[in-house]
Amino acid sequence: MVSLSRKPSTHPLAPVIERIEAGGALLPDTPDNVTEVVGILKSYGMVLDAYWRNLTYIAEHQFLVLFPFFKYFNGEVTLNKLLRHWWHDRINYEFAEYCMKAMFWHGGGGLDSYLDSAEFQQHAAAAIQAKLRRNPLMQGLNAAFQGFLPEQIRLLSYYSVLGQFWNVMSRMFLDLSDRYDRGEIQSIADVVEHVRQGLVDAAAQPITYAVKIDGQPYDIIPKSAGLTFLADAAVPYVETVFFRSFPFFGTVSYNAQAHQISPDQAQFNYGALFADPLPIGSAGIPPTLLMQDMTHFLPDYLRAIYLKELRQEDDLRVKICLSFQKSMFCVTTAAILGLMPHPLTTADPEQHRVNRAYLEGWMDRLLQSRLVSVQAD
């Protein structure tokens, strides 16, 4: 008997849908892909570790500092570090801020709603009052521009939330690398499962944010706000950074005044899964900063693979970007699987039909992404 539920998909990305339904991932399962993905996630984990520490430092220790000249120094300002900073021998924390601002701009999840709530206003007002207690100038400015400092605190909230999200993710990626080194990760499905399990484990972890002013703690996002890791940090992050992002100069050629940029942010598709790896290195392209940071932490086996290619180190950042996109398709697969309406192994035709429709919905969004390219690479 032919089951209608098993009817082949007519979607342009039907092979990918069928692969996921069979327990695979968006990325084809090849030994090279496994090595590339694990290797790049290791370096990404190292970079994320630095990013989250700095984001958290800014959120907690640069709270309402209007001119945070040394915000990238994590509290350790020395001449040597300053010289290295100017020489650009450092981690590009600006990239973390780009991601944070993208999340802030696109919103989504419970955090966005919370930051517009009266409860947040109340918490923010208390913190502002405490911070400005001995600063009459700022008190005057705050009275004149009442929306400015609360908006700064909203921004700082995103610093904190992204910091917490990346804290989990960096540990997850470094753990993945350790498991790979122990021989426990041997396929793309293993990678996806590791990430999926990590997301599930952290899903309910509360997202909170508090600052200390004169030794006194002030809640900005209390636990009672009910924000959690998966729904309020991970999902908005994936939506923002993987899919929407910003139309950065250089990554796409556009004329906003000619309405080449959609006024509907939901239509944005400038995220990591859509980024063109080739323009990397041009002026003003933030993803370059991430690729540059990852060059410092590449595991030897991945560097050896890159050096075998024609250009060796010359196009290292493009190669990293290509590998990074592959790894992000694995993370996206984990997110897709984590949010599946029904188990993949379901025998119920209706549940299977719903799952199929769900997957086809994702594929519609990924049609213009680099998904097709990574199938062949």
Place this chain on the structure above:
Amino acid sequence: MLSILIWAPILGVVLVCLPQLSTERVRQVALTVATLVLLWTLVLLVQFNPGSAEQQFQESLRWIETLGLTYQLGVDGLSMPLVAINSLLTWIAVYSSDPQINRSRFYYALILLLGSAVAGAFLAQNLLLFFLFYELELIPLYLLIAIWGGSRRGYAATKFLIYTAVSGVLILAAFFGLSLLSGTASFDYEVLRSQTLPLATQLVLLVTLLIGFGIKIPIVPLHTWLPDAHVEAPTQASVLLAGVLLKLGTYGLLRFGLGLFPAAWQVVAPWLALLAVVNVLYGSFVAIAQTDMKKIVAYSSVGHMGYVLLAIAAATPLSLLGSVAQMISHGLISGLLFLLVGVVYAKTGTRDITVLQGLLNPERGLPLIGSLMVVGVMASAGIPGMVGFIAEFIVYRGSFPIFPVQTLLCMVGTGLTAVYFLILINRSFFGRLPDSLARLPRVRWQDRMPSIVVTLLIIALGLQPNWMVRWSEVTTTTLGLTLAATPVNQVIAQQALLSTTIAPAATSEQPVSALSLD
């Protein structure tokens, strides 16, 4: 001293042909010889007296006296810069050659032989000796195109050989005619220079010489061999062809046409200026229509040699200085452009600007090569700060009083240069690098170094033009004033005065020192 420039490369030819040498050693020997020649040229430059218009470092050796052939060498302000360019570009040709090139022994021998022959032609003070060297350079260049050239190398090499052989025959005929009709039975340049022939005789001989050298320059419509030769020639041959070999034509006109037939020159000069305009405009318009990078650069050469022609036709002290400056400038700029096109072709496998795109991509394209190409085309288009601007400016400034309309038309060519080169740059280097070009081989420093060296020279001479013109200023001034003193010139000058209302004092009679650039 000068013989070293000729015989050291010949010795190099002998050395690289030694069967004991390995392929790697052959390259090292060729590079060593080319380096020594370049260093020796620098020594000569240091010892050269720019304040003298006379031939310097003269050497003379009896050879076949019955034929009037003597081994007589000398260098003056006209030839010294060209000798220097020849030594530099020969070194660059050897350095930039692929170390894995097939039949390397023969290849390097031909490059060295070519350098030697061209140096000999610039240094020869005997007309027959010049002719021998002029003919000698055909052989290595023919073989370089025919063996290491592109798919239509046979056709291009044969065409080159036929055209330039005819050129040689005409030049020889003019030299023989001059020797016989002057009754001296000598081919000594200084001896023949002192002879005076009737104007009609001078005209016949000069026109013969003009056609001969016109093929080499090349003057439209005698140019058709050049684009074919350039397109099919290996990069190094193109560099030498555009950089120095074309200059043999303009140098020949300057040295022998202007130097030996000053009265007749005044008669043909307006026609020559007209041909210069045709060269500039035709070369530029045809370049605009091309899609092959090398053809664009080749036709730009046709156009830019028109500036030299215009300057020689005007024959004022300043324009003659400009002609030498333009020869140096074009030698460097066209050499750079051919080097860069060569790298693009070697890495991408095509020169088609409808296929190439986004090569300035910083990671996977050819960013440094592309940047140098932008500098090169800016120099060619006469952007201030580079040698192209100063050379063209001197040419225009020197030629305008004599041929104002022709000069203005040639200035249009400068604008057209920007058009065709911007088309090249815009199509090939800007935009997104297509996926088909995203896996280009690595560019080695050996590929970049020659272009960087030439680019630095282009900028240095653009910022400090005195380093370029100081060698020639006295010689060209003397030549220009000598020409101005001829009776025919006075007639022409008076006619020009009536028609253009420009005072003679500001034209041919004005000492170049009054117009000095520094």
